[in-house]
Amino acid sequence: MSEKTIKILKNGPYIVSGDIPISERIITPVGKGYVLKDGQKFKAGAVYSLCRCGNSKNAPYCDGSHGDFDGEETASREKFKERVDLCEGQEIDMLDDHRCALARFCHRDTGSAWELVKKSDDPELKEEAIKAAVECPAGRLVVFDKQGNEIEPDYSPEIEVLQDPEKGVSGPLAIKGNIPVVSSDGHVYEIRNRVTLCRCGSSKNKPFCDGRHIRAKFKDGLID
Ligand code: FES
Structure with missing residues (x-):
C-alpha cells in the first residue's frame, strides 16, 4: 500500500494516495449545539482525486472541470x-x-x-x-x-466531505488522523490531527478552508 498523502496539483485537484476512506458527514443542529451525522460512503481506492475548484459535476471527485481555476496556495506555512x-x-x-x-x-x-x-x-x-x-x-x-x-481524539486517517444543510451549503473536506498534505511546490504542511481543506475554490487561505463556502453559497450537487 502506498503512503497516505494528499498532494495538491497546481490549479487542480487534491490527489489522495494510500487507500484513505472517504465519507459524507452532515453538520446537524442539536439543541443549541451541533453533531456530525453520517451521510453516504464514497468509493475510495489506492489513488483518487478530489475537486478543489468547486466546479466538478461529480463531487467530491475531480472531473477535469478546473479549467482556468486559480488555486494559488496562500496560507501561512508557519506551524x-x-x-x-x-x-x-x-x-x-x-x-x-x-x-x-x-x-x-x-x-x-x-x-x-x-x-x-x-x-x-x-x-x-x-x-x-x-x-x-x-x-x-x-x-x-x-x-x-x-x-x-x-x-486530542485518536483519529484514524480518513476524509470527511462536510455538508451544512442548516446554512444550505456544502462544506470543506475534513482531514483527520495526521495525513500529510503536500503543496503543489512540494512543501509538506504541518501534519495535524484535524484540518479542513477548501473544496469550493473561494478560500483566501488555500489550501485551507476559511469559511467562504457559506458566502459563496457553494453546493456540490449532493445536497439540495
Ligand atoms: S479540481 Fe478538478 S473539477 Fe474541481
Whole structure:
C-alpha cells in the first residue's frame, strides 16, 4: 500500500494516495449545539482525486472541470504554535489560530469554547470545553492540560466531505488522523490531527478552508 498523502496539483485537484476512506458527514443542529451525522460512503481506492475548484459535476471527485481555476496556495506555512493566541483557563488552556471553517462546534448549550475554558475548574464545563475544541474539524482550537499535554481524539486517517444543510451549503473536506498534505511546490504542511481543506475554490487561505463556502453559497450537487 502506498503512503497516505494528499498532494495538491497546481490549479487542480487534491490527489489522495494510500487507500484513505472517504465519507459524507452532515453538520446537524442539536439543541443549541451541533453533531456530525453520517451521510453516504464514497468509493475510495489506492489513488483518487478530489475537486478543489468547486466546479466538478461529480463531487467530491475531480472531473477535469478546473479549467482556468486559480488555486494559488496562500496560507501561512508557519506551524500552528507560531500562529496562535492563548486562552488561559483554570484547569486547561486553549490555543486558537483563527483558521475557522464556520462549522460552529465551538458553540455549545453551556457556552462558547473560550468561555468554557475559563470556567474549566468545574469538571462538567471542562468536559464541555474539551468537546467544543476537539470537535472543531478545522483544528482551529487545541486544548492542553496544565502540564502542557495536548488533549486530542485518536483519529484514524480518513476524509470527511462536510455538508451544512442548516446554512444550505456544502462544506470543506475534513482531514483527520495526521495525513500529510503536500503543496503543489512540494512543501509538506504541518501534519495535524484535524484540518479542513477548501473544496469550493473561494478560500483566501488555500489550501485551507476559511469559511467562504457559506458566502459563496457553494453546493456540490449532493445536497439540495
Ligand atoms: S479540481 Fe478538478 S473539477 Fe474541481
